[in-house]
Amino acid sequence: MQQQSHLERPGEDIFRKPPHAFMPSAYWFWHSVPDEATCRAQLADFKAQGFGTVLIQARLAMPVTDYLSAPFIAAYRCAIAIAAELGLKTGIYDDYNWISGHAGGRTVAGHDHLRERHLFWSAGSDRDGEISGIRPPFVDGMGPDIVAWQYEEGRVEWCEWSIEAAILSATTAPHDPEQIVEVTLETRIVSSDATGCRFAFDGAVPEGHVLTVFVSARSTTSRLINYLLPEAASRFIEVGLEPLIEPLRAFVPDTLGFVFYDQPAAGFYRWDQISGHLGNSLLFSQALPSAVEAETGLSFAKALAALVHEVGADTARLRAQFFAAYSSRMNEAFFGTLRKWCERTGIALTGHEILPHVSAWSLNGGFTSIDPRVAPAVDFFGVDAFRHETAVDANNFIPQLAPKLGDSVARANGRSRCAVETYASALRTPVRAAGQWELTLETLRAHVIRLHCLGMRQHVWHGVYQTDGRDDDPTPFTNPRFDFAPGINFEPWWPYHGLFAEESARLSAFMEPAKPLAPVAIFYPLYTAWAEGPRHSHARHVGAWCEGLLELGCDFMFVSESDLAAAKVSNGQIEAAGLTFDAVVLPSVTVLKSDAVLQSLDRFGEDGGRVWSSGDLPRTCCEAKTGSSSVLRSTHSADAPTLQELAKLVSDLPDRGVTISATMPRRPWTWIGAEPDGGWRVVVFNDGDDPGGCEIAFNSAMRCEMWSPADGDIAALADCDRLSVVLEAQELRCFRFLPAAAAGQCASTLSSLPSADGISTVLDGVWNFAVDGGPASASLSVDAGWEEQGFASFSGTGFYFREIAIETEGEWLLEVPEAHTAVSVRVDERLCGRRGWRPYRFSLGRLAKGIHRLEIAVSNTAANRYYRNTPYQGDMQDPSGLTAPPRLVLLQES
Structure with a gap:
C-alpha cells in the first residue's frame, strides 16, 4: 500500500519523538541536602531512563529545619541548572513532604492567626444550665509519624475557644427552620484549655428539645493553614514559593514551568461529642457566616443546624448550599490566590486535591475514614477551573476512577487529559508507607497503559529516590527505604525503565490528536454529594456504572451540572464539554443546583436520546430556573445496574462506525x-x-x-x-x-506470533549461574527461582550461561517462558535483546552450526533484599530469575 504523506499524519513528529508533556515525570525524593555531584549523577540517570520532568520533593527523612534553608535553596538552584543543561523540564513541588500550604511550618511561624481554625459542635439534652463541652478534638486515623511532622512537638493543642452559634430545636419529627430558636447570646464558655472547652447555657432547655452549640478553636501547634483565608495562601507564597522562584527566574518558564500542589487539606478532626450528618470538623473563618447566609438565605446558626439535624423538607437544600458556599470560599482563597501568583510569575499551576476515590471506582471508596466535604475533595470541576493543567493521583496498580474523572474535569474546563501521580502502598503489611519493593516493570507498564486508556497524558511516579535508606530499620517515612516504596531507581530492573518510558510517551502522543469515542456521559452528582454525604448510594452507583461500562468496552466521561444544563441537543445526541454522547447516566442523584439540567435531559429524551438512572431520583432543586416542574424520562433501575442490565442498555446504543x-x-x-x-x-x-x-x-x-x-x-x-x-x-x-x-x-x-520451522530445543537441566558482584559461579536449575536455590535475599542481576549446540544453520529465536523480572540475552557476547515484560522472546539472528555461548541475564525486584529482617517480608519471598526452561526455536533454515 502506498505510504501516506507526512501532512496526512497528524502528530507523526510528536509520536516519533515525543516532547516532555508525554514523557514520564517523577518526584525526586530528597532525604538530605544533596551536593552537586549527586545532583549531576542522578539527574543524568533519570534522563537516561526516559524521564522528561522532575519535581524535587523534600521528604520526612530530611530535617524540617533544612527545608528552604540557604543550603537547600543553593542545592535546589544547582539541580535546576543541571536539569537545564540536560534538557529536562522541572516544576516546583510546593511543600515539605505533602499537604500544600504549610511550607514546612514557615507559613504559620510568627503568624499564629493563619493556623487552622475549626468548628466543633455538641448536641445534648442538657437541662437548666448544666455544663457541657467539646473534649478532646483528635486526628482520626493519622499515625504517629504524620502527627509528629504536622504538629509542633507532635502535640495537638487548641486555643481561642469561641461560641459561634447555639440553637434550641425539637427532638421530635423534622421541623421547619423557622421553629429553630437561636440562643447564641445565652451560651458562654466557662473554661477552656489546650485540649477542649466547657460551656454553659444560661437559659432552660424545654422538654423535648436539644441544645446544639457550635464552638470554634484555633490550633496552637498545627503547621497546617486555614484554607479559608486568602492571607494564608499569600503568606505561603511569600515564605514557601518565592524563596525558590527568585533565584531561578532565569529558568522560567523553559526549564522551570509550573508549581505542583499536593492534597491541600486541614486536619480531619473528630471528638467525643460529634454527632449528626457530618463526619469531621469544619474549617472556620470570620467571613464564612456571611458567605453561608448569602447562599442559604438563613442565619448562620440555622444553616448549621441542617448539618447536624434534620430540619424538614429544606434539609438537603440547606446542606448542599452550605457546602457550595464553604467550597467556593476555600477554592477562591487558596487556589485562586495561587493561580493569580502563578500568572504574575509566568508559570502554570497544577497539582491535585484529596481524591476520596483513590484506588477505587466508587466516589468515596478510597479514603473511607474521612468526610470529604470538609476539604477540597468533592468539587473537582470547580477546583480544576483554577488550574492550568489537570492532575490526579492513583494508589497502587489497579484500574481506578481518578484518570477518567481527571480527563473529564479537564475537558469541562477547556483542556483534555491529565497527569496522574502513582504511589504504592504496602499490600503485605498494615504499614502502608512500606510500599511495594516487589513491584515489577511489567506491573508498572500495564498500569500506565491502562491509565492512558482512561485519560492520562503524563505519568508522574512517586518517586525516584536520592538514597535507598538503611538496613535493619523498619521505621516508616524517616527510613527512606519505607517511604512509600519503591524508589524505582534502586530496583534491579531500573536499567530497563527507558524501554517502558519511550513506549509510554509514544502511546500518549499517538492518542493526542483524537477525542475519545465515549457514547455515555455520567452526571457528576456534586450537589447530591454535598447534601447526602459520602455514605449515600450515589458514590457506590457511580462505581457500578463505571466498572460495568468498562467491562463491556463502552467508554464514558463525566459531565458537570453546568455543562449538562447548557448542552446542545440534536439528532438524538447531546453535546457537552466538547464531546457528543448518546446516553446520560444519573447515578442515584437526589439533589441538583437547578432544574435546568432536568429540562435539558427532557429535551434530550424527546429528541430520541437515552437517559439512564439508578437508585434514588432527583427530588430537590436548590434553584428553580424555569419556574416549571420537569418530568424526567429515563430507563431506571432501583439498585445499581447489573452487568446484564448494562449490556442490554449498551446494545441499544447507535452505531458510531x-x-x-x-x-x-x-x-x-x-x-x-x-x-x-x-x-x-x-x-x-x-x-x-x-x-x-x-x-x-x-x-x-x-x-x-x-x-x-x-x-x-x-x-x-x-x-x-x-x-x-x-x-x-x-x-x-x-x-x-x-x-x-x-x-x-x-x-x-x-x-506477532512467530512462525517456526518445527525445530526447537528445550534448554532444561542445570545451568551455570553467577550474580553481579558475587562469588564464582554456581550450578542452578532453571525450573525454580534462585531464591529457592541458595540466594534467598539476593536482589540484583543474575547471569545464567551455558553452551548450546546448533546443528542447523539458520535464523534462531530464544523463548524464555518464565522470568522474574527483566531479561537481556547475549550469544557469543553479542547483545540480542532486552525485555522488561512478557513476552520474553529474543531474535538470536543467524547462527552457524557449532557451539555457541548463551547468556541470559535476569534482574529481579529489590523486595528480597530490602524486606530482609523487617516485618514487611511476609511469609513469602519474591520469585527471582528463571522458573521454566528456555527454548530455542528455528525460524528459518538456511
Missing part, C-alpha cells in the same frame, strides 16, 4: 479516538496472562496503519473493514484508520 469485539475470554483494554477529519485511532492492550485477540470492525473499508509505540515505526497495512488482531500476553498495539477510496468488504488478520 467502529466497534471492537473481543475474541478472548478476558476482554483486552481498548481506546477509540475520533480524528477531526473522520479518521480513527485505536489502542488495544492485553494485560492478561494468556494470548487472545479482538476484532476491529468498520462500516466500510478503511486504510490501516500500525503505529508502534515501542520504536516509533509506522507501517501501512492492507485496506480492510475488519481487522482481526492476535494479542500475546502484555502486548500493546496502536492503529490508525482512514476512509479508503475502494469500496467493498475485506478482512485482515494481524499477529
Whole structure:
C-alpha cells in the first residue's frame, strides 16, 4: 500500500519523538541536602531512563529545619541548572513532604492567626444550665509519624475557644427552620484549655428539645493553614514559593514551568461529642457566616443546624448550599490566590486535591475514614477551573476512577487529559508507607497503559529516590527505604525503565490528536454529594456504572451540572464539554443546583436520546430556573445496574462506525479516538496472562496503519473493514484508520506470533549461574527461582550461561517462558535483546552450526533484599530469575 504523506499524519513528529508533556515525570525524593555531584549523577540517570520532568520533593527523612534553608535553596538552584543543561523540564513541588500550604511550618511561624481554625459542635439534652463541652478534638486515623511532622512537638493543642452559634430545636419529627430558636447570646464558655472547652447555657432547655452549640478553636501547634483565608495562601507564597522562584527566574518558564500542589487539606478532626450528618470538623473563618447566609438565605446558626439535624423538607437544600458556599470560599482563597501568583510569575499551576476515590471506582471508596466535604475533595470541576493543567493521583496498580474523572474535569474546563501521580502502598503489611519493593516493570507498564486508556497524558511516579535508606530499620517515612516504596531507581530492573518510558510517551502522543469515542456521559452528582454525604448510594452507583461500562468496552466521561444544563441537543445526541454522547447516566442523584439540567435531559429524551438512572431520583432543586416542574424520562433501575442490565442498555446504543469485539475470554483494554477529519485511532492492550485477540470492525473499508509505540515505526497495512488482531500476553498495539477510496468488504488478520520451522530445543537441566558482584559461579536449575536455590535475599542481576549446540544453520529465536523480572540475552557476547515484560522472546539472528555461548541475564525486584529482617517480608519471598526452561526455536533454515 502506498505510504501516506507526512501532512496526512497528524502528530507523526510528536509520536516519533515525543516532547516532555508525554514523557514520564517523577518526584525526586530528597532525604538530605544533596551536593552537586549527586545532583549531576542522578539527574543524568533519570534522563537516561526516559524521564522528561522532575519535581524535587523534600521528604520526612530530611530535617524540617533544612527545608528552604540557604543550603537547600543553593542545592535546589544547582539541580535546576543541571536539569537545564540536560534538557529536562522541572516544576516546583510546593511543600515539605505533602499537604500544600504549610511550607514546612514557615507559613504559620510568627503568624499564629493563619493556623487552622475549626468548628466543633455538641448536641445534648442538657437541662437548666448544666455544663457541657467539646473534649478532646483528635486526628482520626493519622499515625504517629504524620502527627509528629504536622504538629509542633507532635502535640495537638487548641486555643481561642469561641461560641459561634447555639440553637434550641425539637427532638421530635423534622421541623421547619423557622421553629429553630437561636440562643447564641445565652451560651458562654466557662473554661477552656489546650485540649477542649466547657460551656454553659444560661437559659432552660424545654422538654423535648436539644441544645446544639457550635464552638470554634484555633490550633496552637498545627503547621497546617486555614484554607479559608486568602492571607494564608499569600503568606505561603511569600515564605514557601518565592524563596525558590527568585533565584531561578532565569529558568522560567523553559526549564522551570509550573508549581505542583499536593492534597491541600486541614486536619480531619473528630471528638467525643460529634454527632449528626457530618463526619469531621469544619474549617472556620470570620467571613464564612456571611458567605453561608448569602447562599442559604438563613442565619448562620440555622444553616448549621441542617448539618447536624434534620430540619424538614429544606434539609438537603440547606446542606448542599452550605457546602457550595464553604467550597467556593476555600477554592477562591487558596487556589485562586495561587493561580493569580502563578500568572504574575509566568508559570502554570497544577497539582491535585484529596481524591476520596483513590484506588477505587466508587466516589468515596478510597479514603473511607474521612468526610470529604470538609476539604477540597468533592468539587473537582470547580477546583480544576483554577488550574492550568489537570492532575490526579492513583494508589497502587489497579484500574481506578481518578484518570477518567481527571480527563473529564479537564475537558469541562477547556483542556483534555491529565497527569496522574502513582504511589504504592504496602499490600503485605498494615504499614502502608512500606510500599511495594516487589513491584515489577511489567506491573508498572500495564498500569500506565491502562491509565492512558482512561485519560492520562503524563505519568508522574512517586518517586525516584536520592538514597535507598538503611538496613535493619523498619521505621516508616524517616527510613527512606519505607517511604512509600519503591524508589524505582534502586530496583534491579531500573536499567530497563527507558524501554517502558519511550513506549509510554509514544502511546500518549499517538492518542493526542483524537477525542475519545465515549457514547455515555455520567452526571457528576456534586450537589447530591454535598447534601447526602459520602455514605449515600450515589458514590457506590457511580462505581457500578463505571466498572460495568468498562467491562463491556463502552467508554464514558463525566459531565458537570453546568455543562449538562447548557448542552446542545440534536439528532438524538447531546453535546457537552466538547464531546457528543448518546446516553446520560444519573447515578442515584437526589439533589441538583437547578432544574435546568432536568429540562435539558427532557429535551434530550424527546429528541430520541437515552437517559439512564439508578437508585434514588432527583427530588430537590436548590434553584428553580424555569419556574416549571420537569418530568424526567429515563430507563431506571432501583439498585445499581447489573452487568446484564448494562449490556442490554449498551446494545441499544447507535452505531458510531467502529466497534471492537473481543475474541478472548478476558476482554483486552481498548481506546477509540475520533480524528477531526473522520479518521480513527485505536489502542488495544492485553494485560492478561494468556494470548487472545479482538476484532476491529468498520462500516466500510478503511486504510490501516500500525503505529508502534515501542520504536516509533509506522507501517501501512492492507485496506480492510475488519481487522482481526492476535494479542500475546502484555502486548500493546496502536492503529490508525482512514476512509479508503475502494469500496467493498475485506478482512485482515494481524499477529506477532512467530512462525517456526518445527525445530526447537528445550534448554532444561542445570545451568551455570553467577550474580553481579558475587562469588564464582554456581550450578542452578532453571525450573525454580534462585531464591529457592541458595540466594534467598539476593536482589540484583543474575547471569545464567551455558553452551548450546546448533546443528542447523539458520535464523534462531530464544523463548524464555518464565522470568522474574527483566531479561537481556547475549550469544557469543553479542547483545540480542532486552525485555522488561512478557513476552520474553529474543531474535538470536543467524547462527552457524557449532557451539555457541548463551547468556541470559535476569534482574529481579529489590523486595528480597530490602524486606530482609523487617516485618514487611511476609511469609513469602519474591520469585527471582528463571522458573521454566528456555527454548530455542528455528525460524528459518538456511
